[in-house]
Amino acid sequence: MLRPKSASPLTSLNGCQILALGAGLGVLRGGPLAGAAVEIGAVAQLEQLSPGDCDLVLIDADAFEASALAGMLKALAALRPAPPLLMVGQALPASLVRNVLRLEAADILEAPFSPEQLLAAIQGLLAQAAPAPVTTSGDSRCWAVTGAVGGSGATTITIEIANALAMASGKDRSVCLVDLNLADGAAAAYLGAQPTLRLAEFGNAADRIDSAMLQAFVTPVSKGLDLMAGVRDPTAFDAVGRDAVLRLLEVACECYDWVILDVPRHRRPWTLEALAGCDEVLIISELTVPALLAARAYSDEIEDALGARLRPRIVLNRLASRMFGPAPTMVEAEKALQRKAEAGISSDWEAAAASANLGGPIAQHRPKSKIVKDVQTLVEKLSAQPARRDSPSKAA
Ligand SMILES: Nc1ncnc2c1ncn2[C@@H]1O[C@H](COP(=O)(O)OP(=O)(O)OP(=O)(O)O)[C@@H](O)[C@H]1O
Ligand SMILES: [Mg+2]
Numbered sequence: 001m002l003r004p005k006s007a008s009p010l011t012s013l014n015g016c017q018i019l020a021l022g023a024g025l026g027v028l029r030g031g032p033l034a035g036a037a038v039e040i041g042a043v044a045q046l047e048q049l050s051p052g053d054c055d056l057v058l059i060d061a062d063a064f065e066a067s068a069l070a071g072m073l074k075a076l077a078a079l080r081p082a083p084p085l086l087m088v089g090q091a092l093p094a095s096l097v098r099n100v101l102r103l104e105a106a107d108i109l110e111a112p113f114s115p116e117q118l119l120a121a122i123q124g125l126l127a128q129a130a131p132a133p134v135t136t137s138g139d140s141r142c143w144a145v146t147g148a149v150g151g152s153g154a155t156t157i158t159i160e161i162a163n164a165l166a167m168a169s170g171k172d173r174s175v176c177l178v179d180l181n182l183a184d185g186a187a188a189a190y191l192g193a194q195p196t197l198r199l200a201e202f203g204n205a206a207d208r209i210d211s212a213m214l215q216a217f218v219t220p221v222s223k224g225l226d227l228m229a230g231v232r233d234p235t236a237f238d239a240v241g242r243d244a245v246l247r248l249l250e251v252a253c254e255c256y257d258w259v260i261l262d263v264p265r266h267r268r269p270w271t272l273e274a275l276a277g278c279d280e281v282l283i284i285s286e287l288t289v290p291a292l293l294a295a296r297a298y299s300d301e302i303e304d305a306l307g308a309r310l311r312p313r314i315v316l317n318r319l320a321s322r323m324f325g326p327a328p329t330m331v332e333a334e335k336a337l338q339r340k341a342e343a344g345i346s347s348d349w350e351a352a353a354a355s356a357n358l359g360g361p362i363a364q365h366r367p368k369s370k371i372v373k374d375v376q377t378l379v380e381k382l383s384a385q386p387a388r389r390d391s392p393s394k395a396a
Helices: 023-030 066-077 094-101 115-129 154-169 187-191 211-217 242-255 271-276 289-306 330-337 349-358 370-383
Strands: 017-021 037-040 056-060 085-089 106-110 141-147 175-179 218-220 225-228 258-263 280-286 313-319 343-346
Touching: 017 023, 023 037, 023 056, 056 066, 056 115, 066 094, 085 094, 085 115, 094 106, 106 115, 141 154, 154 175, 154 187, 154 225, 154 258, 154 280, 154 313, 154 370, 175 187, 175 242, 187 225, 187 349, 211 218, 211 242, 242 258, 242 271, 258 271, 271 289, 280 289, 289 330, 313 330, 343 370, 349 370
Parallel strands: 017 037, 017 056, 056 085, 085 106, 141 258, 141 280, 175 225, 175 258, 280 313, 313 343
Antiparallel strands: 218 225
């Protein structure tokens, strides 16, 4: 497999990773593809390709049957984001050309072509695929969201908060949602997005993580929102080092105006340091006695470890009328918590389930849901607070 892509937008082919399909393309290595790392791959490789594995796919259509070419295009179309594709060949059939041009970033080059034409086509595609630069005002803010008990709605609320901030900012790529449930985070599935982060590959080389590399790990969700989420990996919590997680957060805070973390509730070697670098820590609880007691204990543990400067705020989720049996009221809940709750989020199972199934924030699929309004109120209240961190990179 090719190495993950590494560099910022490419203007020459130096360092560019090209997956070439068609043995005849090897001769281009010493010519127009000089400087690029060209791997002559097998057709099956396209099906295993992950976003970020290569910068460009180059296919020699003359080397394959029509059915094999159709399969390759299908595999590429399924990748989100797909690497740019350049297809070269003689007398390419119109149906094939149409399918190639349906891909997000793709071009056709009819043979015979000059080395200059090939280079220009590749550079055009690379420029098209290069992510828009992330610009930050330099005073990024980081909020962590974590659940008091499993299933309390932490991921759902993290997504709605990140989306509300992105909408409010109106800027391109202002918010990054980082799913720190490294083994089996659900944020990508809830958003209908493809996770691309493989932090375990960094081992002890956390220093290699920089802003250019970060761009290979994020999946764009909307104009203002990027997602950083791990590819499912049951060993990830053991395999990923503390330094890699903290470095990733530090770089994310350098790159985005807002970094919103979905933090697993079981403590990891990096948990306290990550939380210490945040402006806000939100503990999501549901309105049951066990969840409220867990929220109180969890909040106390964080406060004991980090000091009163970073008092977690408790958010009560799935507030419903008492139609379906006994549940604590807000007042009773605050008594159990021995503190005031920061906010309440209404229950709306239909909106939450529909959005998870369709893939995307509730604000997109059910904009009139009370969940959206309640999250909006919470976001406005919290963003009006002064930042509590000393510096964006304090997490590291
Ligand atoms: N306000 C709400 N109203 C109705 N359903 C909700 C609400 N918030 C979350 N849910 C639903 O509750 C379930 C659990 O939500 P979610 O996965 O966000 O919880 P979690 O705390 O992240 O869980 P885990 O502990 O597995 O990480 C999901 O089915 C989600 O759609
Ligand atoms: Mg979750």
